[in-house]
Amino acid sequence: MGTQTLGRRGEDFAHRYLTAQGWDVLARNWRCRAGEIDIVARDGATIVFVEVKTRGSLRAGHPLEAIGYRKLRTLRELAVRWLTAQPQWYPDFRVDVLGILWNRGDPHVTHVRDAQ
Amino acid sequence: MSAHVGRTAAIALWGLAGTPVQIEASVNSGLPGIDIVGLPDTSVSESRKRIRAAISNLGITLPAQRITVNLSPGSVKKVGTAFDLGIATAILAAAGHLPTGAGAGLVFVGELGLDGRLHPVRGVMPCALAAVRAGFGGCAVPAANSAEARLVPGLKVLGAGNLAEALNALGGQVAVPALPPVSSPPSAAASRPATGDLREVRGHGDARRALEVAAAGGHHLLMIGSPGAGKTLLAGCLPSLLPRLSDVEAVEALALRSIDGTLDAAAAEPERQPPFEAPHHRTSAAAMVGGSRPGTIGVFSRAHRGVLFMDEAPEFHRDVLEALRQPLESGRCDIHRAWGSVSLPARFQLVLAANPCPCGASMGPQGACSCSPMDRRRYRGRLSGPLLDRVDIQLDMLPIAPADLHSGQPSEDSASVARRVARARERQAERFAGQSWALNAQAPGSWLRESFALSRAQTQPLDRALERGSLTMRGYDRIVRIAATIADLDDRSAPDGDDLLAALVLRTREAA
Numbered sequence: 001m002g003t004q005t006l007g008r009r010g011e012d013f014a015h016r017y018l019t020a021q022g023w024d025v026l027a028r029n030w031r032c033r034a035g036e037i038d039i040v041a042r043d044g045a046t047i048v049f050v051e052v053k054t055r056g057s058l059r060a061g062h063p064l065e066a067i068g069y070r071k072l073r074t075l076r077e078l079a080v081r082w083l084t085a086q087p088q089w090y091p092d093f094r095v096d097v098l099g100i101l102w103n104r105g106d107p108h109v110t111h112v113r114d115a116q
Numbered sequence: 117m118s119a120h121v122g123r124t125a126a127i128a129l130w131g132l133a134g135t136p137v138q139i140e141a142s143v144n145s146g147l148p149g150i151d152i153v154g155l156p157d158t159s160v161s162e163s164r165k166r167i168r169a170a171i172s173n174l175g176i177t178l179p180a181q182r183i184t185v186n187l188s189p190g191s192v193k194k195v196g197t198a199f200d201l202g203i204a205t206a207i208l209a210a211a212g213h214l215p216t217g218a219g220a221g222l223v224f225v226g227e228l229g230l231d232g233r234l235h236p237v238r239g240v241m242p243c244a245l246a247a248v249r250a251g252f253g254g255c256a257v258p259a260a261n262s263a264e265a266r267l268v269p270g271l272k273v274l275g276a277g278n279l280a281e282a283l284n285a286l287g288g289q290v291a292v293p294a295l296p297p298v299s300s301p302p303s304a305a306a307s308r309p310a311t312g313d314l315r316e317v318r319g320h321g322d323a324r325r326a327l328e329v330a331a332a333g334g335h336h337l338l339m340i341g342s343p344g345a346g347k348t349l350l351a352g353c354l355p356s357l358l359p360r361l362s363d364v365e366a367v368e369a370l371a372l373r374s375i376d377g378t379l380d381a382a383a384a385e386p387e388r389q390p391p392f393e394a395p396h397h398r399t400s401a402a403a404m405v406g407g408s409r410p411g412t413i414g415v416f417s418r419a420h421r422g423v424l425f426m427d428e429a430p431e432f433h434r435d436v437l438e439a440l441r442q443p444l445e446s447g448r449c450d451i452h453r454a455w456g457s458v459s460l461p462a463r464f465q466l467v468l469a470a471n472p473c474p475c476g477a478s479m480g481p482q483g484a485c486s487c488s489p490m491d492r493r494r495y496r497g498r499l500s501g502p503l504l505d506r507v508d509i510q511l512d513m514l515p516i517a518p519a520d521l522h523s524g525q526p527s528e529d530s531a532s533v534a535r536r537v538a539r540a541r542e543r544q545a546e547r548f549a550g551q552s553w554a555l556n557a558q559a560p561g562s563w564l565r566e567s568f569a570l571s572r573a574q575t576q577p578l579d580r581a582l583e584r585g586s587l588t589m590r591g592y593d594r595i596v597r598i599a600a601t602i603a604d605l606d607d608r609s610a611p612d613g614d615d616l617l618a619a620l621v622l623r624t625r626e627a628a
Contacts, residue, residue: 062180065148072147097147099180110180115147 010054010100011038013107017098018050030082037078047093049079051115054100054107064099064110072115120144122209124219125252126187126202127243128194129411131458132371134246135192136223139185139199141206146182152203154187157195157410167204169230174280174290179211193456195410198237201226201256204279208288218286219256222274223247225265226258226282232293233278234258236300239411241374244268245367256282260300263381267370309394309425312352315529319520323350326511326622328533331357332540333601334555336444336466336506338429338499341513343476347469351425352392354467356530357537360388361421368461369421376413391422393464401435407451407458416443416462429468430498437503440466444506468507470499479514508557508594509622540604547609556600561593564600567610574613577620595619 015025018041026047027040039050051071053063075095083090099110122141127134137154150164171178185203187194202224208214225243227235240261245268247255254272257265262275276282277297280290317324323339327350330337337354339347361369366388373379373391395404395415406414416424416439426432443449447463472478473492478485487495504510544555547567553559572579578595581587587595598619599611606615 058177062148064180067147112145112147 006054006056006102007052010102010107011052013054013100013102014039014050014052014098014109017109023048027082030078032078032081032085034077034081035074037075037082040082045092047079047083047090049075049082049093049095050098051075051095052098052100054102057103058101062099062110063101064097064112067097067099067115120210122206122211122214124202124206124209125223126199126225127223127246128187128192129196129198129239129242129246129375130193130456131460132242132368132375134243134249135189136246136250136252137192137194137199137202138188139202139206139224140188141183141185141203141210143179143210144182144184148178148180148182150183150185150207152185152187154185154190155193156187156199157193159197160187160194160199163197163200163203163228166200166228166230167207170200170228170232170279171204171208173230174232174278174293176208176213176290178207183207183210193410196237196239197227197235198225198239198243200228201234201258201279201282204228205256205282205286208283213288213290214283215287218288221253222286223252223255224282225255225261226276228279229298231278231295232280233295233298234260234276234282235298236260238377239375240264241267241367241379242371244271244273245371247271256285259297264374264379267381268367309392310352311355311389311392312349313356313530314353314533315527317346317349317353317527319516319523320346320350320513322621323511323513324528324533326509327354328357328537328605329598329601329622330354330465330467330509331533332537332556332605333508333544333597334465334557335508335598335601336468336557338468338470338504338507338510339513340470340472340479340511342479342515343471345479345513345515347513348394348425348427351394351423351427351467351469353530354423354425354465355390355392357534358390358423358465359534359538359541361390365421372413372417372420372461375411376418378418391419391464392425393419393422394425394427397426397428397431399432399436401433401439404436405439405449405451406460407449407453410455410458413460414449414462416440416449416464417460419464420461422464423467424464425467425469427469429470430495434498437498437500440503441506444503466507468499471495472512479512505590508598511622536605539607540601543604543607543609544601556597556604559597559600561590561596564593564596568596568600570596570611570613570616574616576613578616581620591623595623598622 023041023043025041030037038052041048055063094114097112097115101108120143124139126137128137227237236258241264244255244265248270256274259275259277262273265273280292283290393415402408404415443462449460449462451458473487474495475487599615602615602618603611
């Protein structure tokens with residue numbers, strides 16, 4: 001399985017995972033000049049921008065370790081861009097990161113809420 | 117203790133003083149990474165990268181969570197790389213790789229390499245001292261520092277070549293990589309100036325005597341003589357005449373060397389010879405006083421409890437000569453810099469050497485000197501009054517006579533002189549029992565005059581010099597002080613008139 005397919009499958013899995021938690025997924029792979037948001041969802045009244053990082057093994061480290069300060073800054077910028085692009089006003093938002101370790105069998109999810 | 121908080125201890129050094137620091141590590145949800153809080157400086161913050169690499173290279177996987185490290189008390193500045201070992205151990209305890217309570221009662225000192233090996237650090241000895249004082253029972257240090265840590269009595273030393281060994285000693289189960297332990301860098305101690313033995317000094321009866329008196333009474337000494345007269349050789353013999361350092365003195369001197377990174381632990385204990393420092397005359401005041409960065413010391417402090425020899429004293433920069441005043445006065449160097457303030461001990465015996473004039477020939481045959489009177493005066497003037505005020509013995513050294521050179525008599529060696537010096541020091545200890553000073557050189561003149569009750573007949577030559585104005589009251593006291601030492605060397609309890617005259621000879625600059 002190639003990296004892109006793995007990433008795609010990881011995002012699909014994340015979609016199901018979040019929906020199972022009762023979140024509404026509002027958008028997937030939303031793009032603009034600054035980059036791409038994997039999943040935009042609504043958790044109650046809060047808009048959550050979700051970055052999904054999937055890896056097939058720990059050889060290159062845990063998927064969450066790939067999310068550094070720079071990536072987080074980009075995600076926040078994208079979040080603001082998405083919010084301004086919406087017709088209605090949302091009072092609250094945050095950025096979550098889903099690290100998925102998918103080494104055959106069942107995927108293993110680590111969900112970091114409000115990543116700083 | 118919560119399962120997700122690991123605790124260890126370390127020492128934050130500030131000058132010679134160490135404050136115990138508790139290291140707490142906690143694993144919490146969040147993006148993976150290590151945060152260090154609690155007033156770390158850059159070198160401490162950098163340890164995150166070293167620790168991460170070292171732990172992963174030992175084959176340990178850290179949880180993919182946020183690790184927060186707190187160094188408390190948060191008001192104390194933490195400087196240097198010696199916190200690596202304590203932080204790494206606390207993190208691994210928090211991550212469950214060590215049994216609960218492992219490392220309690222231990223202080224951790226050491227720098228990590230990326231492969232997990234422990235690198236030696238400076239200041240292990242003062243850290244160990246602070247650990248004992250704070251009631252810790254043991255100390256984990258890099259293997260290359262363990263001999264140094266063992267110099268401190270009352271402390272169990274755990275020397276580890278790498279992080280894995282340290283962890284296993286605490287009950288962890290980590291495969292120890294097959295790497296040779298990091299050895300200490302070739303010690304800078306090797307470059308210390310050579311000290312000599314009086315056996316090698318031919319002739320110079322007066323100067324030998326002056327040196328003996330200086331050693332016995334702790335008097336500062338100025339030698340003025342032509343180039344090649346043997347000033348440097350004589351000064352180098354002084355450490356061999358002084359008593360070996362006491363336990364307390366040795367610990368102070370060695371702890372300072374440890375901070376300086378010039379401690380040779382293997383040689384330190386058996387020798388116990390007082391330090392000898394001979395800075396070059398172009399050395400700057402900052403280098404002499406020290407403390408240009410936190411955790412550094414200067415030449416004055418390196419000479420603590422030993423001898424500071426300043427050859428070509430008038431050639432030293434004026435700032436250096438002025439900077440001498442504080443350590444001579446108080447035995448300390450107070451350093452105030454942008455990074456903070458610190459006070460370092462610097463109690464040494466000063467030996468100054470100077471040429472009689474810039475060209476150095478004025479003590480030789482008539483007419484050999486090419487200096488103008490103005491040159492000569494300016495040269496002498498560089499050693500300021502306040503400085504010379506503190507130098508008890510000021511001696512003119514004449515060039516060696518051919519008769520001395522060819523006399524078949526062997527010179528007395530340092531060990532024999534040192535025995536007389538030791539006896540004289542015992543006498544002083546008896547005399548000054550209960551006082552705040554221990555040596556004749558430190559005793560107030562009034563106290564000595566009162567206690568000796570010298571008769572008019574005995575002090576007559578001094579009184580006359582005082583009347584004539586060729587001797588000041590301060591000089592008068594100095595002569596009494598030297599005379600006391602001469603009497604001590606002769607095993608008498610108080611000086612007599614002859615001793616005063618002999619003392620006058622050692623003050624040629626003043627009474628002549």
